[in-house]
Amino acid sequence: MARVLLFGPLRDLAGWRERDLDPPPASIAELKQRLAAEDARLGEALSGKGVQVALDQQIVRGDAQLSARSEVAFLPPMSGG
Template sequence: MARVLLFGPLRDLAGWRDRRIEAGSIEALRAAIADEDAELARALAGPGVQVAVDQQVVRRDVALSTGSEVAFLPPMSGG
């Protein structure tokens, strides 16, 4: 079971910041979230949203293990 963290407007949209969700990969995790909340799933797939697994940004589907921490990071701006 992965620990899922949401930040900023993603957290506000979901109404939660931290949950445990059963999933074996990032894509399976996205599918599990989509089953519960289609609007959140669309936001997580939006431009600029980054995914970090165990505090490392990933750009592709990766396997998750029990205890993995997955953070969805909203688009950043600034200079």
């Protein structure tokens, strides 16, 4: 079972912070597709500029394969000065 975490405005948009997915998606791309099929606004936000993905607490770029016990966190764009 893969765990998905949303933070900041992504959490607010989705209306949830944490979910377990069973069966787990095979990749981050598949995960995004699954979430977008459930909520088009969330899917669009996850594909937005500046959204980062952490796989098992490590920032990843692009797609990556998931395991049944993966934790995927979507982090909103950071701002500051």
